[in-house]
Every structure is written in structure tokens, then in C-alpha cells.
Amino acid sequence: MSQIAIIGDKETIFPFQAIGFETLIADAENVKEIFKKAVSQKKLIIFITEELVLFIEKEVNNTMKKPYPIVTLIPSVLDSEESSREDIVKLIEKVVGPNLMKEE
Template identity: 30%
Template sequence: MYKIAVIGDYDSIYGFAALGLDTFPVADEEEGKDRLARLAAGQYGIIYITEALAKELSKELEKYEEQVMPAIVRVPGISGNTGAGVEGVKKTVEQAVGSDILFGNQ
């Protein structure tokens, strides 16, 4: 069975532990890059990553875009929602169905 991980700054991710998810606070880009690689190589099927950390690791995240697993999902952190998470999901769905799913809502 695959597990779910959450990585980002401590203040943004500590609440996910109450949901039973494995949380991995990281302090900087290097630590985030190392943690992401270890989680992706392990038993994690879904990795939630804060938008702020995802922005810092954009080159690293490109390695996983074409892979089915792990699914890497951007979530807002305490600094607020940048819209990157929603844009990432939208892009993935567009690739899967071949259409802009929010076209009528713009």
C-alpha cells in the first residue's frame, strides 16, 4: 500500500499530521530537494508539497511530471494561495481529457 507525504515549511504542514499523513518539514531548498527525491523513491504514492517549496524546486518537479507515481500535488501554505496548485491540477486534467475544464467558468 502506498503512503501519503506532505513536505514544506513546518508551520504550513503540521496540521496534516492530524489527518494521519506523514509530514516532512524542510528548512530550505537543498533539504527540500533531498527529501523530495527520497520520498519519490520510496513508498509514497502521493506527495503534497507547499506552493512556496514547489516554486523553489520547479526544476526538480519537472522530473516527475511524466510519471504516474508519485502524484505530486501543490497545496497552499501559510503564506497564502498563489494559484499554482489549482493551475497544476487544471493542466493535468487538460492533458488527460484534452480540453480546458474551466473554459466556461472564466
């Protein structure tokens, strides 16, 4: 069984199965259970689409303190706009203060 799981809608994640990821199809209602299941199965990396992560922010934040699993967001097929990585931006502001990263 693969140590890499990918959670999202079917259209986005289905092709990843061909590459050997474990695909877990989820929607807004059952994403919490599926994410918990993936964590309890000791997956090392969990990719999750940006739309679904909104429903399980708390669970995802809990995993951030531990070395594993690593949760990484990916864009889904459906959203076409540029994603805003709110949590990373917040983290930066907390650590180094605002305005430090904007000068680029």
C-alpha cells in the first residue's frame, strides 16, 4: 500500500492512481472521516485539494506539529484562480512580523 494518499474530488485525483498514489475520493461531508482514516493509516504524505481543506482546518493544523503526516495542498481541477495560501502568510506574520515578505 502506498504511503502517499491524495484526497479530493474524483476528477482531480483519479489520474494520480495510475502513478501509484492511494486515492481517497471525498466531498465536503465526509472529508473529515476520510482525512482521519488516512492519518490513522499512517500515511506519510497526504495531498488534499484546496476546497476540501477548508472543512477540516482544525484537523490539518493538528498534524502540523508532528513530523508526520505531511499535509500539502494542491489546486483542484475546478478552481482556476490563483490560490491564496492564507495559513502560510499568517504563519510568516506571526514569526517575522508583517510586511517582511511583501517586498519581492
